Amino acid sequence: MQYLEERDLDYIAIGAAILGAGGGGDPYIGKLMAKQAIKKHGKVKFITADEVPDDALIIPSAMMGAPAVMLEKLPNGAEPEFAFRSLETYLQKKAFGVLSIEAGGINSCIPIYTAACLGLPLIDGDGMGRAFPELPMVTFSVAGLSVTPMVLCDEKGNKILLETVNNDWSEILARNATVAMGLSSMISIYCMSGKDLKAYVVRGTISLAREIGKRIIESNREKSNPVEGILEVTKGFRLFEGKIIDVQRDLTTGFVRGKVVIEGTGSDKGAAFSLDFQNENLVGMKDDVPLAMTPDLITILDKEKGFPITTESLKYGHRCVVIGIPCDPFWRTEAGLAQVGPRYFKYDLDYVPIEKLVKENGK
Amino acid sequence: MQYLEERDLDYIAIGAAILGAGGGGDPYIGKLMAKQAIKKHGKVKFITADEVPDDALIIPSAMMGAPAVMLEKLPNGAEPEFAFRSLETYLQKKAFGVLSIEAGGINSCIPIYTAACLGLPLIDGDGMGRAFPELPMVTFSVAGLSVTPMVLCDEKGNKILLETVNNDWSEILARNATVAMGLSSMISIYCMSGKDLKAYVVRGTISLAREIGKRIIESNREKSNPVEGILEVTKGFRLFEGKIIDVQRDLTTGFVRGKVVIEGTGSDKGAAFSLDFQNENLVGMKDDVPLAMTPDLITILDKEKGFPITTESLKYGHRCVVIGIPCDPFWRTEAGLAQVGPRYFKYDLDYVPIEKLVKENGK
Numbered sequence: 001m002q003y004l005e006e007r008d009l010d011y012i013a014i015g016a017a018i019l020g021a022g023g024g025g026d027p028y029i030g031k032l033m034a035k036q037a038i039k040k041h042g043k044v045k046f047i048t049a050d051e052v053p054d055d056a057l058i059i060p061s062a063m064m065g066a067p068a069v070m071l072e073k074l075p076n077g078a079e080p081e082f083a084f085r086s087l088e089t090y091l092q093k094k095a096f097g098v099l100s101i102e103a104g105g106i107n108s109c110i111p112i113y114t115a116a117c118l119g120l121p122l123i124d125g126d127g128m129g130r131a132f133p134e135l136p137m138v139t140f141s142v143a144g145l146s147v148t149p150m151v152l153c154d155e156k157g158n159k160i161l162l163e164t165v166n167n168d169w170s171e172i173l174a175r176n177a178t179v180a181m182g183l184s185s186m187i188s189i190y191c192m193s194g195k196d197l198k199a200y201v202v203r204g205t206i207s208l209a210r211e212i213g214k215r216i217i218e219s220n221r222e223k224s225n226p227v228e229g230i231l232e233v234t235k236g237f238r239l240f241e242g243k244i245i246d247v248q249r250d251l252t253t254g255f256v257r258g259k260v261v262i263e264g265t266g267s268d269k270g271a272a273f274s275l276d277f278q279n280e281n282l283v284g285m286k287d288d289v290p291l292a293m294t295p296d297l298i299t300i301l302d303k304e305k306g307f308p309i310t311t312e313s314l315k316y317g318h319r320c321v322v323i324g325i326p327c328d329p330f331w332r333t334e335a336g337l338a339q340v341g342p343r344y345f346k347y348d349l350d351y352v353p354i355e356k357l358v359k360e361n362g363k
Numbered sequence: 364m365q366y367l368e369e370r371d372l373d374y375i376a377i378g379a380a381i382l383g384a385g386g387g388g389d390p391y392i393g394k395l396m397a398k399q400a401i402k403k404h405g406k407v408k409f410i411t412a413d414e415v416p417d418d419a420l421i422i423p424s425a426m427m428g429a430p431a432v433m434l435e436k437l438p439n440g441a442e443p444e445f446a447f448r449s450l451e452t453y454l455q456k457k458a459f460g461v462l463s464i465e466a467g468g469i470n471s472c473i474p475i476y477t478a479a480c481l482g483l484p485l486i487d488g489d490g491m492g493r494a495f496p497e498l499p500m501v502t503f504s505v506a507g508l509s510v511t512p513m514v515l516c517d518e519k520g521n522k523i524l525l526e527t528v529n530n531d532w533s534e535i536l537a538r539n540a541t542v543a544m545g546l547s548s549m550i551s552i553y554c555m556s557g558k559d560l561k562a563y564v565v566r567g568t569i570s571l572a573r574e575i576g577k578r579i580i581e582s583n584r585e586k587s588n589p590v591e592g593i594l595e596v597t598k599g600f601r602l603f604e605g606k607i608i609d610v611q612r613d614l615t616t617g618f619v620r621g622k623v624v625i626e627g628t629g630s631d632k633g634a635a636f637s638l639d640f641q642n643e644n645l646v647g648m649k650d651d652v653p654l655a656m657t658p659d660l661i662t663i664l665d666k667e668k669g670f671p672i673t674t675e676s677l678k679y680g681h682r683c684v685v686i687g688i689p690c691d692p693f694w695r696t697e698a699g700l701a702q703v704g705p706r707y708f709k710y711d712l713d714y715v716p717i718e719k720l721v722k723e724n725g726k
Contacts, residue, residue, distance in 0.1 A: 158532050160540075161524035169521050176543035177523075180536055 003043035015209030016108030023280035024105015024131030025067025037116035045121035052194035056096030061114035065184035079153040079186035080114040103205035104131030129202035129328035136167040154181035226306030236325040240273040292324035295331035366406035378572030379471030386643035387468015387494030388430025400479035408484035415557035419459030424477035428547035442516040442549035466568035467494030492565035492691035499530040517544035589669030599688040603636040655687035658694035
């Protein structure tokens with residue numbers, strides 16, 4: 001039997017920020033919560049999807065809203081369990097385990113916290129293999145599973161249970177409720193059978209986050225460059241190296257939309273790289289030629305230490321390396337691309353896998 | 364056994380608009396719905412609060428949001444029953460009867476519709492004896508009962524169940540959800556025991572609305588002036604008579620706030636009457652001296668026909684009579700005034716009962 005311990009949270013938080021592809025939020029508060037819960041309740045059983053019986057009930061646990069808000073409007077700590085147990089009561093069935101819906105960012109840590117509090121196992125996997133901004137951008141949704149019944153809880157003790165006619169309405173009503181609750185809520189959603197879990201989960205993403213984080217911390221301890229290790233573990237590509245020379249951000253639409261421009265250094269000297277984002281990094285172009293696009297992962301790393309730089313913390317002058325990571329094959333299907341491909345985000349681009357783009361356009 | 368029939372709805376809708384005190388919405392759609400439901404399912408049993416056993420479950424049914432929106436975004440008709448049954452399921456108990464939470468305006472008719480669809484009796488009474496704009500402005504709230512568990516349903520089939528830490532949060536989250544649902548929803552709230560019902564309900568308000576409406580329709584048929592009949596039934600006062608010469612409205616705060624000025628005619632010639640409103644009429648002054656104030660009811664009637672003029676339909680030039688009706692004694696308690704008295708609406712005025720104001724300041 002595998003377990004998650006306190007130390008694993010340091011690794012997972014860093015790795016999850018890399019899988020967050022610029023978004024998913026800073027896992028800091030989630031990491032502290034999960035570490036404290038493990039200290040109090042003991043290690044968390046960590047199982048594979050294949051260990052889950054077909055008829056078992058699995059309930060994902062997550063935070064919804066703006067992770068930055070949680071730094072000032074702290075959770076009271078009871079919300080994730082309250083949401084989870086409320087959904088069990090509504091379904092009149094006990095859950096077998098807890099799942100992450102989003103391995104990138106803070107939602108890698110919240111389910112570990114919930115699992116520790118409940119004494120339930122955490123399943124190694126998630127519904128994205130990365131981070132995305134909206135509730136229906138999950139493999140389970142594309143496969144036809146319903147977001148609802150869904151429960152949202154806030155730190156004041158308020159609870160909302162939703163049953164919607166489709167997953168787009170879940171997103172509208174839950175987003176709206178989260179804003180009214182003060183921009184963050186703790187949710188339980190996408191309850192599913194073990195059978196559906198095994199059919200649609202993106203496997204192994206929590207242990208992948210842990211492995212990425214471990215490599216980065218160990219490289220830093222050994223004073224070696226961590227980027228190669230990250231690329232090895234993620235099967236990723238080095239896309240560009242340079243210095244941030246411009247950052248544009250627009251928050252008026254409820255998302256962090258913007259663009260960062262990087263001036264090449266080293267082997268990329270003389271070239272420029274531009275990267276568009278909407279919470280997550282969407283399309284990266286070297287001298288106006290695409291090198292990677294959603295749903296493949298694009299992440300900016302600190303050049304020396306390899307730590308991920310999220311879209312909120314991009315700053316002029318930062319020396320960085322841009323990497324790209326192939327997304328889960330599920331997202332490359334027609335249905336997957338319809339939900340999270342470049343055209344969904346209003347780009348007049350057909351999706352081309354990063355392996356192909358790098359081979360054709362990368363130096 | 365008493366019953367409500369189709370014909371009663373014509374009376375109730377008019378009477379409820381008078382009890383709406385300028386607000387509560389046009390009962391038109393609610394009336395049509397209730398009449399159709401009675402045609403389909405048969406007459407509605409109409410009982411007094413005292414006929415309800417102490418341990419029976421009573422569930423109020425209402426519309427939340429902007430009644431004007433319902434003229435274009437029609438209900439699908441299943442929402443009130445869906446909300447009501449969902450609450451029964453959540454409470455794991457069958458309800459004994461249906462109650463109106465607000466006898467003024469459209470919410471006089473919706474519970475009749477719900478009762479007809481469900482084949483349950485309607486209780487003669489409500490939680491206001493008039494109309495008010497917010498969920499906690501109900502006798503049951505002042506008495507300490509909880510708005511939640513509460514269910515909201517929209518015409519698309521979406522359902523939201525709320526459990527909040529207090530009734531102010533119920534108002535915030537339910538209002539917000541209603542806006543997201545498209546500005547109107549059907550709700551079931553304030554579920555209560557027969558014992559609590561009997562302790563706090565405002566009795567007889569549905570039959571009062573029916574009696575008011577009947578008098579008006581009969582007076583018009585006989586070509587006699589209906590105002591005296593209305594005052595007799597409601598124990599009300601004639602406050603002013605004149606012509607509307609100015610209407611100001613501001614909708615930016617989510618309410619209809621404004622003021623109407625009436626130039627005196629007849630025995631009020633040479634005087635002016637000003638009336639402030641926030642959805643409902645709040646404070647009426649003759650030559651700057653208050654003649655009536657919230658929570659007492661102030662309603663403007665068409666001078667000839669006695670039909671009520673709601674705040675939305677106030678127009679320059681309309682010949683009218685302003686009447687005032689004493690509110691239920693519950694609202695005149697300290698706790699009642701704290702929730703709906705003039706200071707709650709930001710007036711620097713101590714509440715004075717209409718009987719006293721008219722005696723002292725009326726001619």
